[in-house]
Amino acid sequence: MRLHLATVSEILSDFVANADYKSIPKHIVSFAKLCIIDLIGVTLAGASYPISKILKAYVEEKGGFPHATAIGLWMKSSSENAALVNGTFAHYLDYDDVVVPMKGAGGAHVSAAVLPAALAIGEQNGLSGRDLIAAYAVGCEVTYGVGRGVDPSHFTKGWHTTCTEGVFGATAAAGKLLQLNREELTYSFGLSGSQSAGLRENFGTMTKPLHAGLAAENGVKSAMLAKLGFTSSKTIFEGQFGFCNVASEKANPTEITSKLGKWESVSNIRLKLYPCCALTYTAIDAARSIIRDHGLKPHDLEAITVTANPMVRGIVPFDNPITPLEAKFSMPFCVAVALTDGAVTLQHFTQEKLEFKELAELVKRVKFVFDAKVPDFGAIVEVRSRQGKTHSQALNQPKGTAENPLSENEIIEKFKTCARLVLSKDQVERLLTQLMKLEELDDVGALLSFE
Numbered sequence: 001m002r003l004h005l006a007t008v009s010e011i012l013s014d015f016v017a018n019a020d021y022k023s024i025p026k027h028i029v030s031f032a033k034l035c036i037i038d039l040i041g042v043t044l045a046g047a048s049y050p051i052s053k054i055l056k057a058y059v060e061e062k063g064g065f066p067h068a069t070a071i072g073l074w075m076k077s078s079s080e081n082a083a084l085v086n087g088t089f090a091h092y093l094d095y096d097d098v099v100v101p102m103k104g105a106g107g108a109h110v111s112a113a114v115l116p117a118a119l120a121i122g123e124q125n126g127l128s129g130r131d132l133i134a135a136y137a138v139g140c141e142v143t144y145g146v147g148r149g150v151d152p153s154h155f156t157k158g159w160h161t162t163c164t165e166g167v168f169g170a171t172a173a174a175g176k177l178l179q180l181n182r183e184e185l186t187y188s189f190g191l192s193g194s195q196s197a198g199l200r201e202n203f204g205t206m207t208k209p210l211h212a213g214l215a216a217e218n219g220v221k222s223a224m225l226a227k228l229g230f231t232s233s234k235t236i237f238e239g240q241f242g243f244c245n246v247a248s249e250k251a252n253p254t255e256i257t258s259k260l261g262k263w264e265s266v267s268n269i270r271l272k273l274y275p276c277c278a279l280t281y282t283a284i285d286a287a288r289s290i291i292r293d294h295g296l297k298p299h300d301l302e303a304i305t306v307t308a309n310p311m312v313r314g315i316v317p318f319d320n321p322i323t324p325l326e327a328k329f330s331m332p333f334c335v336a337v338a339l340t341d342g343a344v345t346l347q348h349f350t351q352e353k354l355e356f357k358e359l360a361e362l363v364k365r366v367k368f369v370f371d372a373k374v375p376d377f378g379a380i381v382e383v384r385s386r387q388g389k390t391h392s393q394a395l396n397q398p399k400g401t402a403e404n405p406l407s408e409n410e411i412i413e414k415f416k417t418c419a420r421l422v423l424s425k426d427q428v429e430r431l432l433t434q435l436m437k438l439e440e441l442d443d444v445g446a447l448l449s450f451e
Contacts, residue, residue, distance in 0.1 A: 008149075008237040011257040012142060013185035016172045019138050019261070021130040021439075028263045029439070032137050034411050035097060037435045038271050039111040040071070040447075041415035042096045045346065046089030047072020048421040051206055055085050068120040069448040072422050079120035083170070083220045086116035088213030091162065093346065094328045095275040095418070096212075099144060099268050100377075107278065108147055110269065113166025113215035114139035118173040120220055122444040127177055129441035135173040137266055139219075143169030144265030149237065149256040150248035156314070159247060163198025163211035170219020178223050190232025191222035193243045204318060204326040270400045271411060274344040276328040279312045281398030283331060283379035287338040289393050290383050298340045298362055300385045306331055307380040310370040319368060324349040332366035335381065346417075377401075 006014075021029070046052075056073050064078030070085040077085075090096050090112035098107035118135040121127070146165040147154075155161050171192040175185045195218040198211040226232075236242050237253045244251035274284055283306050290296065308331070321327040327334075327349050337348045340359055353359060374380060378396040385391070400406055406414075412432065419428040434447055441447070 007186070007234050008253050008256050009186045009189040009234055010182065012145070012172070012189060012260070013180075013182045015257070015260045016138050016142070016176050016185055017180070017182055019134065019141075019176075021134040023261075024134060024137050025263060028137060028266050029133060031269070032133050032140075032266050033435070033438050034408065035111055035266065035269055035271065036115060036133070036136060036438065037415050037432070038411055039090055039096055039115050040431075040435065041418035042093060043071050043086055043090040043116075044422050045095065045418035046092035046209070049092060051088070051092055051209075054206075055088060059085060067124040069123060069445075071448065079124045079224075080217045080220050082123075083116045083120040083216035084213040086119065086213070087112055087216035088209050090116060091209035091212035092206075093275045093349075094209075094277055095272055095346075097269045097271050098278050099140070099147075099265055099270065107270070108143055108161040108165045108169075109212055110140050110143045110162075110166060110169060110265065111136075112209075112212035113162055113219070114143060114169040114173050116213070116216035117170035117219040117223075118177060119444065119447075120216075121174045121177040121223070123448060125177065126443045126445060129438035129444055131177060132444050133439060135176040137263065138176050139169035139173030140265040140269070141169075141260055141263065142172040144268070145256040145258075145260060146237075146243075148258070149244050149253050150251060153249035154247050156311075157247075157249065158200045160198035160200050160202070160208070160211050163215045164196045164247065166212065166215035167192045167196050167218050167222075170216045171222045172219075174220045174223035175226065178227050180223060180227055184226045186234050187230060187232045188222045188226035190234065190236040191225055191230060192218060193233070193236035195222065196243060196247070200314070203315070204321075204323070204329050206325070208325070268402055270402070271406050273398075273400050273406060273410070273414075274334070275346050275349060276334050276344065277316050278398070278400075279308070279315050279377065280331055280334040281400065282377055282395045283308065283335050283381055284338045284344055285398050286379055286381035286393035286395045287335045287383075288342055289395075290381060290391050291339055291342055294391050296339075296383065296385060296391075298358060300387070301339060301362065301365065301383055302386045303384045304335065304339065304362075304366045305369060305380075305382045306335055306366060307369050307371050307374055307382075309374045309376050309378065310372055311376055313370060320363070321354065324351060324354065327354060330363075331368050332363045335366050336362040339383070 066076030068082035100107035
């Protein structure tokens, strides 16, 4: 008789099937709720941009049973369509959270992939706030684990982890809410393995945020197909031609399950203070500090140098951005904005701001250089004034990390600012009240009803 050793997918499936709301530590539940509030806020904001017209037209043409709500469009479609739209809106502004699995790795925007999948299935099936929180946390754990199994080489090779790793978390969340059994969950992971894609070449375009939507959509699709009896490989992670060996130069599939249930994923989520790439944050904070401490104005600045780790270059490649989406991945632009206005907000990433003469001239005076001694997320900003004085600020971590988190008030104010782009003040307050008591909500569909 052959001894059957559980595959990685089967171990993941056992975890997904057995985890529930009561098994999640209270502090993880509390922070998960704040992450959900934050994600729904940035989703609403994303829906206020022109991309919404494209996705609305696409969903209308594609059709589908009205099972779940496309946030901001306030139209119902299939759960897959809703997940696609909401995931794309959530990631469109690059204002959504990020989790970094390993040193040197690009972080997956975990919530933008996982929550839209969970919300779509939750609404379709009339599930509770506790169900949603548990599925979200489980999906984050799976995404984080997959990242540990393939990063950092997976990311540095050019894959966009939000999609390639996030699809497994979205599948876990959807499968949890659909109450898939062990075999069905195992097959759902195999299905999502063949839908794991997303290339960093598309950073700075509409396709970059679409990656989160595709992860959410394909997670829903994988779980639903598995529930109907669709089969797949049970060794999708560790197999010779499985995800880890194909997508990573240093595959380590056993790491995927090594820390399940420790909830490090949610603990390491970084909520974002600025609507741009997280790797610009430390430099932004340093630039704001210099301006604040020395009372400098843009016309006082003769030269600015930003020093970062070489890893950063591949993620923020646009020194001279020509579109607002490119500007979100431009260190010179983000730092110039911080030096000009002392803040970096949604209003700064517009074509008008890009073409504003004073700002454009300052962008040209920002020199972006690299030093391997600078920590991955660190930065050194040096400013030389026209009076010949030099001011320098070095930071290793931006605000929003586990070591320097946003306060609950900052998260709530960010939510309100984002939500007011598409909702009335009263609607924002009502939605926020529901979200703050999410664990008491009987049907998550109530969150999305604004009749």
